[in-house]
Amino acid sequence: MTEVRRLVPHVAEGVADADTVTWARAMAAAFLRPRMDPADLARAAADYAGQRLRGVYETGDPAPVATLRSWDSLMTVPGGEVAVDAITSIGVRSTHRRRGLLRAVLVDDLAEAARAGTPMAALTSTQGSLYERFGFGLAFSTRSLRLDTRAADFRDPGPTGRLRTLDVATLPSAAAPVHDRARRRHPGSMGRSTRSWTTLMTGENLFSGMRPDRERHAVLWSDATGRPGGYVVYRVAQDWLGDSAEIAVLDLQATTPESYRELWRHLASLDLVGAVSWSDASVDEPLPWLLTDLRPVTAGTSREMLWLRVLDVPAALTARRYPVTDRVVLGVQDPAGHAAGTWLLDTSDPTAPEVATTTRDADVALDAATLGSLYLGGIDPRVLARCGRLEELTPGAAGRLARLFAPPSVPWNGTRF
Ligand SMILES: CC(C)(COP(=O)(O)OP(=O)(O)OC[C@H]1O[C@@H](n2cnc3c(N)ncnc32)[C@H](O)[C@@H]1OP(=O)(O)O)[C@@H](O)C(=O)NCCC(=O)NCCS
CATH class of the missing domain: 3.30.1050.10 (SCP2 sterol-binding domain)
Incomplete structure (x- = not known):
């Protein structure tokens, strides 16, 4: 016998309750994530405060055989924003696949969102062929790009404004308001949780097994009046021996053309660096148009980003x-x-x-x-x-x-x- 159950995560002092931890362990296993000790798992699962966890449970087993997590989010649309049911962490125990458990847990979540009056559901997917049968359509893709920084020559003399480095203590308060303004410029851009900023800077989450990523850096750009206009978070993707490290952009948000230009100028001027890559840039990224020669920017593969389901x-x-x-x-x-x-x-x-x-x-x-x-x-x-x-x-x-x-x-x- 199986049944779909909905849990409300309880988090106290940065640590999640036992049912939530059991759910998180099951989800991590379905995604082949590293095993974690209970204390790390309880800290990782604290990210789920305020969200909805669903599991399919078999009689007599406290661990779910299927998982799904969702929360209320806001997505920018032309001329405004719309409430969406943001869905993630759909995972099924490896011994229980292809018995309809994904279907059971997703149909249950969509039904609740529809009852609550949420107009749409949204997700990003590990596989391209999974969600259409549930009414999700691909809304847009992203594209990877690579900048050869040694060859990059900016059209304007610059630089302008001021750059400031951020760390795990300063990123959340500095980046959140900038992101909130920046996301309104892009239909399809989603709101973010308070906790996501810490995770972005430390790399510590359930998917990394709470392993800290100590190679992350963040920089905030402010205009001449001191108003923050954009930020970038990046990591060293390849070592710098030989003077040509590769930097990977993890997040870049700009509210004005000037902030966009100056963040890229910063990335392109980093010592010891030969290339900057970004796996989830927009398909029409303006970067090449900042340069006197477009060729140092090469576009890579395009990947599906957001799937939308009208409810x-x-x-x-x-x-x-x-x-x-x-x-x-x-x-x-x-x-x-x-x-x-x-x-x-x-x-x-x-x-x-x-x-x-x-x-x-x-x-x-x-x-x-x-x-x-x-x-x-x-x-x-x-x-x-x-x-x-x-x-x-x-x-x-x-x-x-x-x-x-x-x-x-x-x-x-x-x-x-
Ligand atoms: C992908 C996964 C969630 C599927 O779960 P499942 O319980 O086996 O799926 P279901 O049995 O409910 O299948 C539902 C439908 O999806 C189809 N389907 C399931 N997995 C599929 C896959 N990998 N590729 C294509 N179709 C798939 C099934 O054939 C079924 O189709 P039908 O209803 O039209 O007959 C599970 O294999 C898993 O946990 N994978 C690892 C984690 C992961 O990738 N999660 C997805 C994150 S976006």
Whole structure:
């Protein structure tokens, strides 16, 4: 006999309760993470304060055979933000795979989020083919890049403003407000928890087995008036013997073109360093355009970043703004029911889009996952129409959707979760 149970983590003085620790151990094992002693595990699991833990439990076994963790987060959308159920830590005990346990725990979480009125769910995935069957569509990808710092020549003379190094004590209070402003510039960018800043700087979390990463550095840039404009956290990815260390950017957030430029100037001017790489840069990263020659920046592979699942069509679609006026009817199929229906999206008033069920004929037919892909404007509906993922029932409807959903800037989110 199995049942899905929901736990509320209790954390006191930075240490989690016994049930939460048991849950965390099971999750770590499913992801092949290092074994930890109970004290480290209890500290790692303290990150889950305020979040929802789900487990599938077998009768007589205190440890779950499947895990899922979720929390309420805010995601930037064109013209505002929307509440999302952020989902992570989906893991199944290696002896219990392919028996429907992932399905059981995820369906339970999505049902609760829908009941609570949360318009959407979001996740990042280790595998590309897992979540579409649950109504998640890929909303956008990131791309890796590499800068050859020896060849980088900045267009402006600079530098401007002031740089200050941060450490584990100063990063949280300095970076959090900057990130909160920076994330509003990128549709798809998610809010972060208070604890995440400490983890970002120390590298100590459940996935690293609480092993500290002592190679991390952080720098804050402020403008001439002293107002912080951006920060970067990076680590030494390859040793510096031979004068050419490679630096890996872990997080870079900028609120202005000047802060963006000066953070990159800092990275490019580090002594002992020959290259800077960033695995989760935006697909349209402006870095090359800062340089007199674009070639020192090479773009690498692109990877899926955020998957979105619409749970409440009117709430999700009215949370964002649209750059053109139109009236489009979407016929959405969703076997789970959350997004199913024929919906009229009316953007006649650009400040207050309206969505209602309608008996009119649909202009396009699509499934819930495809709606998740369209939502932020990161995937072109004409491409989805060309492969049959979206069916044009009115000629030209995919082009109208492309104009309607076009985002003010390319969607990006800087961290996987
Ligand atoms: C991936 C994982 C969570 C799947 O769990 P599971 O309990 O075996 O999955 P389920 O039995 O509920 O399968 C649900 C559906 O997903 C499919 N599926 C499961 N694992 C899959 C995989 N690795 N690739 C493709 N499809 C997969 C199943 O075939 C099933 O499809 P169906 O319902 O259409 O028949 C589990 O193997 C695991 O813990 N992996 C290691 C950790 C991990 O990668 N987690 C995912 C983090 S994003």
